[in-house]
Amino acid sequence: xxxxxxxxxxxxxxxxxxxxxxxxxxxxxxxxxxxxxxxxxxxxxxxxxxxxxxxxxxxxxxxxxxxxxxxxxxxxxxxxxxxxxxxxxxxxxxxxxxxxxxxxxx
Amino acid sequence: xxxxxxxxxxxxxxxxxxxxxxxxxxxxxxxxxxxxxxxxxxxxxxxxxxxxxxxxxxxxxxxxxxxxxxxxxxxxxxxxxxxxxxxxxxxxxxxxxxxxxxxxxxxxxxxxxxxxxxxxxxxxxxxxxxxxxxxxxxxxxxxxxxxxxxxxxxxxxxxxxxxxxxxxxxxxxxxxxxxxxxxxxxxxxxxxxxxxxxxxxxxxxxxxxxxxxxxxxxxxxxxxxxxxxxxxxxxxxxxxxxxxxxxxxxxxxxxxxxxxxxxxxxxxxxxxxxxxxxxxxxxxxxxxxxxxxxxxxxxxxxxxxxxxxxxxxxxxxxxxxxxxxxxxxxxxxxxxxxxxxxxxxxxxxxxxxxxxxxxxxxxxxxxxxxxxxxxxxxxxxxxxxxxxxxxxxxxxxxxxxxxxxxx
Numbered sequence: 259x260x261x262x263x264x265x266x267x268x269x270x271x272x273x274x275x276x277x278x279x280x281x282x283x284x285x286x287x288x289x290x291x292x293x294x295x296x297x298x299x300x301x302x303x304x305x306x307x308x309x310x311x312x313x314x315x316x317x318x319x320x321x322x323x324x325x326x327x328x329x330x331x332x333x334x335x336x337x338x339x340x341x342x343x344x345x346x347x348x349x350x351x352x353x354x355x356x357x358x359x360x361x362x363x364x
Numbered sequence: 365x366x367x368x369x370x371x372x373x374x375x376x377x378x379x380x381x382x383x384x385x386x387x388x389x390x391x392x393x394x395x396x397x398x399x400x401x402x403x404x405x406x407x408x409x410x411x412x413x414x415x416x417x418x419x420x421x422x423x424x425x426x427x428x429x430x431x432x433x434x435x436x437x438x439x440x441x442x443x444x445x446x447x448x449x450x451x452x453x454x455x456x457x458x459x460x461x462x463x464x465x466x467x468x469x470x471x472x473x474x475x476x477x478x479x480x481x482x483x484x485x486x487x488x489x490x491x492x493x494x495x496x497x498x499x500x501x502x503x504x505x506x507x508x509x510x511x512x513x514x515x516x517x518x519x520x521x522x523x524x525x526x527x528x529x530x531x532x533x534x535x536x537x538x539x540x541x542x543x544x545x546x547x548x549x550x551x552x553x554x555x556x557x558x559x560x561x562x563x564x565x566x567x568x569x570x571x572x573x574x575x576x577x578x579x580x581x582x583x584x585x586x587x588x589x590x591x592x593x594x595x596x597x598x599x600x601x602x603x604x605x606x607x608x609x610x611x612x613x614x615x616x617x618x619x620x621x622x623x624x625x626x627x628x629x630x631x632x633x634x635x636x637x638x639x640x641x642x643x644x645x646x647x648x649x650x651x652x653x654x655x656x657x658x659x660x661x662x663x664x665x666x667x668x669x670x671x672x673x674x675x676x677x678x679x680x681x682x683x684x685x686x687x688x689x690x691x692x693x694x695x696x697x698x699x700x701x702x703x704x705x706x707x708x709x710x711x712x713x714x715x716x717x718x719x720x721x722x723x724x725x726x727x728x729x730x731x732x733x734x735x736x737x738x739x740x741x742x743x744x745x746x747x748x749x750x751x752x753x754x755x756x757x758x759x760x761x762x763x764x765x766x767x768x769x770x771x
Contacts, residue, residue: 287428287432290436295663298409299659303689303694303696304660325736328742329742332743332746
C-alpha cells in the first residue's frame with residue numbers, strides 16, 4: 259500500500275499506509291493524524307483539511323480546481339503549494355507523498 | 365487505564381468526535397459508544413446525495429474506520445438500544461437488560477424524523493430518510509423511468525429530488541408552504557431553487573395539501589386535497605426532525621426543545637454532557653439559545669463536551685455553518701439568517717447558477733447563503749467569527765473584491 263508522510267507544524271513526522279483510492283484527508287483521519295479536521299467529511303465545503311504539499315511532489319499531485327482554489331484563498335497562511343487534502347486521491351504514482359500540516363485550520 | 369468509564373449514548377456524528385476527542389484530551393479510562401444501528405458512526409449528509417445516487421459505498425461513509433476505535437481503545441457497542449438511564453446509580457440499561465455503569469455519560473442521541481399520520485402512510489414504498497438503513501431500503505425502489513413523490517421541500521427533500529433525477533426518475537416535490545425552503549431562506553433563494561429544479565425536470569407543487577397515500581399493499585399514487593392524483597412508485601417524506609430527548613426526559617434532566625446544556629455542554633446533571641442535534645444550547649454570537657441540526661454543531665459541541673469531561677472547561681462559541689449539494693449547485697451557508705429584515709444579493713438569482721444572498725438585521729450581517737460562491741462563504745465565516753462589519757453596497761457590486769466589502 260502507498261505511504262503518505264504527514265509532518266506537523268512543529269516537525270513531528272507520521273507515516274501511514276493507505277489503499278490506492280483513499281484521499282489524503284482520509285489517510286489522516288483514519289490514522290488519527292491530528293492537524294486535519296475535515297468537518298464536512300470530504301465534500302470540499304469547509305476548508306478544514308488544508309495541507310501544504312511538499313515541493314518535490316507538487317507537480318505530480320497537480321493543482322486545485324476553481325472551487326478549491328477559492329476556498330484556499332481564505333485558509334490561514336495560504337501558499338502556492340496549499341491544497342485541501344480531501345481533494346487529493348492517493349495513486350501508485352503518489353506512493354511516498356509528503357505533506358505538511360498548518361498550525362491551525364482556522 | 366484507570367477505573368473511570370465514559371459511556372457515549374448514540375453512535376452518531378457527535379459520538380465519533382467525542383470519543384476521539386476524549387482520547388486526544390487525555391481521558392485514560394474506558395470509553396464505550398453505544399448505538400442502535402449496527403454500524404460505527406458514519407457521515408449522514410451523503411445519504412440523500414452521493415449514497416442515494418449510488419456513487420458512494422457504505423464503507424466510504426464511515427467517519428473513521430473500525431480499526432481507529434480499536435487502536436484508540438474505544439469500545440463500540442453496536443446494535444444496542446439504551447432503554448433506561450439512572451442518574452443516581454449512574455447506570456444505563458440496554459434493550460436486552462444489560463446494565464452498564466458509567467462515571468461520566470455523554471448523550472449524543474441526535475434527532476428523529478417528524479412523521480405524518482396520513483392515510484396510507486404504512487404502504488410499502490413510503491419512506492422517511494434519516495438512517496443508512498432508510499436509504500438502503502429506498503434504493504430498492506429507485507430506477508430510471510420510475511416516479512417519485514417527495515413530501516417536503518426542505519433541504520432533505522430537494523437533495524433527494526436531485527439525486528433521484530440523477531437516477532433518471534420522474535420526480536415531484538410537494539411543499540405545504542407557499543415556497544420551498546421557506547423556513548430557512550429568503551424568497552430569492554427559494555425562487556432560485558425552484559427555477560433550477562424546474563430546469564432539471566423536477567415538478568414542484570407549493571401550497572400542496574396531501575390528502576392520502578393510495579395503493580393496495582404498495583404505494584401507487586398520492587392524492588392531494590384538490591383532487592389531483594400523482595403517480596408514485598415511491599414516496600419519500602422529509603418534513604423535519606425532532607430532538608431525541610426521551611431518555612434524558614425520563615431520567616429527569618432538563619429538556620426544553622432539546623436537552624438543555626450550558627456553554628460547556630453540561631446537562632442539569634453534573635456527570636452528564638450532551639452534544640449535537642439533541643441539545644438546546646446558548647450561542648454567544650447570536651445571543652440566544654439554539655437547537656441546530658448540523659454536522660458542524662455535532663463536531664464542535666462534541667469537542668467542547670469532551671474537554672469538559674477531561675476537566676478543561678472551554679466554552680462553546682462556534683459559528684454555525686451548513687452545506688447542501690444539489691446538481692451542480694454547491695450551497696454553503698455561514699451563520700443563521702433567522703430574524704433578517706434585509707437581503708443583499710451578489711450576482712443574479714434569476715438566471716445562471718451562482719450568487720450569494722447576504723442576510724442583514726439593520727446594519728448587522730447575520731448570515732450568507734452562497735451558491736457556487738466559495739469565496740463569499742469563506743469570507744463571511746471569517747467575518748462573523750471575528751466580528752467584522754460588512755458594507756452592503758460593496759457586497760452587491762461583484763466588481764468589488766469580496767474582501768474589500770468587510771472592515
